[in-house]
Amino acid sequence: MEGMISVDEWKEGSQLYFLTHLHSDHMKGLSSNWNKGPLVCSPITAKLFPYKFTDFDLSLLRVLEIGPTYSFSLLSPFSQLETEVQVTLIDADHCPGSVMYLFRGDKFKCRLYTGDFRWEATSERALLAKTKLLNALGNDTIDYLYMDNTYCNPLYSFPPREVIAQQVIDIIASHPEHDVIIAVNTLGKEDLLLRISRALNIKIWVRPERLQTMRLLGFGDIFTTNRSLTRVRAVPMYSFGIKTLEELNVLSTLEDYKALLIRPTIGILPSGLPWLMRGSNENDYSCGSDKSNIAAVPGAQVHKCKQVEGSSSFTKIGRYIYSLPYSDHSCFDELQEFIKLVQPLSLKGIVLSEHCNVDPCHYLGHLCKPDQVTEQPRKKLPRKDKPVVGCSKSFKRKKYMKFCKVRRSRVSLLRRLRCGAKITESVTAGCSISDS
DNA sequence: GCGATCAGCT
DNA sequence: CACAGCTGATCGC
Numbered sequence: 001m002e003g004m005i006s007v008d009e010w011k012e013g014s015q016l017y018f019l020t021h022l023h024s025d026h027m028k029g030l031s032s033n034w035n036k037g038p039l040v041c042s043p044i045t046a047k048l049f050p051y052k053f054t055d056f057d058l059s060l061l062r063v064l065e066i067g068p069t070y071s072f073s074l075l076s077p078f079s080q081l082e083t084e085v086q087v088t089l090i091d092a093d094h095c096p097g098s099v100m101y102l103f104r105g106d107k108f109k110c111r112l113y114t115g116d117f118r119w120e121a122t123s124e125r126a127l128l129a130k131t132k133l134l135n136a137l138g139n140d141t142i143d144y145l146y147m148d149n150t151y152c153n154p155l156y157s158f159p160p161r162e163v164i165a166q167q168v169i170d171i172i173a174s175h176p177e178h179d180v181i182i183a184v185n186t187l188g189k190e191d192l193l194l195r196i197s198r199a200l201n202i203k204i205w206v207r208p209e210r211l212q213t214m215r216l217l218g219f220g221d222i223f224t225t226n227r228s229l230t231r232v233r234a235v236p237m238y239s240f241g242i243k244t245l246e247e248l249n250v251l252s253t254l255e256d257y258k259a260l261l262i263r264p265t266i267g268i269l270p271s272g273l274p275w276l277m278r279g280s281n282e283n284d285y286s287c288g289s290d291k292s293n294i295a296a297v298p299g300a301q302v303h304k305c306k307q308v309e310g311s312s313s314f315t316k317i318g319r320y321i322y323s324l325p326y327s328d329h330s331c332f333d334e335l336q337e338f339i340k341l342v343q344p345l346s347l348k349g350i351v352l353s354e355h356c357n358v359d360p361c362h363y364l365g366h367l368c369k370p371d372q373v374t375e376q377p378r379k380k381l382p383r384k385d386k387p388v389v390g391c392s393k394s395f396k397r398k399k400y401m402k403f404c405k406v407r408r409s410r411v412s413l414l415r416r417l418r419c420g421a422k423i424t425e426s427v428t429a430g431c432s433i434s435d436s
Numbered sequence: 437g438c439g440a441t442c443a444g445c446t
Numbered sequence: 447c448a449c450a451g452c453t454g455a456t457c458g459c
Contacts, residue, residue, distance in 0.1 A: 024451055031439085116449085150449070183446085185450045238446050238452050272449060329449065 003077030005085065007101060007113045007146075008350075015074045016040060016062075016085075020115025021098035022048055022187050038062045042089055044097030047216055048187070064089050066099060067132050076107055083107045088136040091129040092117035094148075094328045095188035096217055102136055109143040112342065114350070116148045118327070119334040120160045130341065141369060142344040149349030149360040150329040151272060157332060158272065158325035165195040167314060168268055171322050172200060172232065179248075179265040180232045183240040186210065188328050190219065192270055193234055197222045205233040231263070240267060245320035269317065270326030336364060343369040 007018040010029035019041045020026055032055035039060055041049065046063040050056065064070055069088045076083045085105040092098040094116040103111045120126045158164070172180050182193070186209070193204050203224045206214065214223045224230060248265040251257040315323045330338065339347070347368055349360045 023449090025449090029440095033439095186452095188450080236446090236452075237450070241446055244446095327449075 001103075001108060001111070004074050004083075004107065005103070008115065010034075010036065012036060016072060018087075018101050018113070019045060020092065020101070020113070021045065021095050022052060023095065023116070023185075026115065027052075032056050034060060040064055040087070040101075042066060042097045042099045044217070045099075046097075048097060048213060051212060051216070066091050067136075069136060074107075088132075090133050090136070091125060093120070093123070093125045093129065094118055096190060097187075100133075102133070104140060110137075110140045111144040111146065112142050112344070113146040114148050114338075116150070116329055118161070119330045119338045120162075121334070121337060122160050122162070133342070137342070142342050143346065145339070145342060145344035145347050145368075146350050147335065147338070147347060147360055148329060149335075149351050151327070151331050152335055152349065152360045152363060154332050154363060156272070158327055161191060161326055161328075162195075164270065164324050164326040165192050166199075167324055168192065168270065168322075168326070169196055169199045171266070171268065171314065172196065175266055177264065178231070179263045180268060181240060181245075181265060182232065182234045182268040182270065183237045184210075184234045184270075185237060187213065189270060189326065190214070190217065192326055194219065194222065196232060200232075202232055203230040205230050207236070210234065228261070240269070242318040242321060245318065249320060265320065267321040269321055269323040271323070272325050272327035272329060272331075332363070335360070336367065339364045339367040343367070345369050 001014075003013055003015075005016045005018060006014040008020055008026040010017065015037060017037055017039045019030070019039060022045055030053065032053040034053070034056055037060070040062045041064075043063055043065060046061055049061065050058060064087065066089045069086050072085050072087065073082050074085055075081070083106055085103055085108050088102040090100040090102060092100050092115050098115060098117070100112060100114045100117060103113070118126075119129075168182075182196075182204075184193070196202070197204055203222055205227055206223050206225065208225050211220070211223050211225050214220055227233075245265060245267045248262060252262045252264045317323050345368060347360050347364060
């Protein structure tokens with residue numbers, strides 16, 4: 001597709017550019033002074049777009065609906081002759097506005113670029129996406145599948161988001177006297193917040209920028225920037241950590257801070273990432289009973305805990321953080337199901353990190369449709385990637401230590417204050433900005 | 437002084 | 447060695 005189209009890449013020289021979703025790792029290189037050509041995106045992405053890039057020339061956006069097939073005329077870079085490309089958008093269910101792109105055309109063969117996606121067998125949305133994808137494909141075979149390989153390893157196994165969301169709700173409900181902070185990024189995990197709000201009949205505090213986003217998405221009424229209206233706050237990852245939670249819980253015991261409404265607080269870390277650190281040995285950083293290895297990890301205690309109901313489990317990081325595998329990326333089983341469904345002739349990962357991600361062909365190549373002419377040899381794992389299968393203990397420990405490391409910088413504390421993790425500053429900020 | 441890029445952090 | 451993303455330092459214009 002060189003010289004014709006590019007997806008989530010913004011180098012000079014393409015005739016059409018495609019954006020899968022509004023996360024910064026897929027927008028690296030996009031800026032307000034964009035002038036390289038038309039940029040295709042979904043309606044929701046287009047709605048949020050001007051708030052990410054304030055001076056962007058919106059006449060360059062090409063907004064396509066999910067479902068229908070569109071046709072574009074391009075110039076073949078070699079023959080200089082006109083050639084058509086058909087494009088269909090499929091819901092990727094990764095974050096608001098996220099889509100996959102299905103390309104077809106003489107010069108293109110049939111290519112599916114998933115972007116980041118979650119493929120939950122039980123979800124209404126995935127079923128709908130599945131129908132639309134199969135409809136769009138018809139009898140065509142996918143020649144090239146470019147797939148989200150974030151969790152492309154059998155080790156990465158986690159339940160649907162709905163299940164984890166209920167576990168989060170249970171944790172919050174079992175701490176009725178606590179404030180709760182939930183780590184979220186600028187876009188994504190809205191469904192978790194909505195479920196919490198609905199189940200517990202409570203508003204969710206967010207930063208003003210995030211409130212703006214939620215309003216655009218139509219969820220404005222359940223979010224607030226007024227601290228006094230709720231005990232549940234969604235805060236950015238970077239203002240969330242063991243140290244912050246420790247501070248909040250120490251301050252909540254001091255008389256002086258009671259006036260500032262600082263209460264005992266728990267943290268919820270809804271992320272696939274801490275799960276990665278466990279590697280093949282489930283017990284590396286957990287302690288089933290009292291035989292803990294916490295001494296080896298100064299400043300942090302990690303307990304694997306069975307929840308009251310027995311069916312759900314979570315990991316505790318430190319005394320106050322509950323970590324749960326709520327992921328906006330497909331787990332391994334879902335990737336496997338996806339490949340079985342679309343049966344591509346060839347498969348390529350889109351997560352480019354050379355170190356921690358395995359060539360998806362290693363685990364999933366055998367599910368691709370055998371093709372006599374272009375069959376790819378089963379790819380060997382690069383040497384570097386092998387430890388992923390069971391990240392070495394020392395490696396995981398190093399990672400873990402890094403995560404738990406206590407920050408001492410005053411500046412960063414102030415930053416965290418501003419971001420809602422702490423109340424001291426937000427008491428005034430929160431009230432003055434409070435939603436009208 | 438500004439944007440792009442990178443290092444560092446959670 | 448990073449789901450995503452902020453901040454601050456540095457470099458080139």
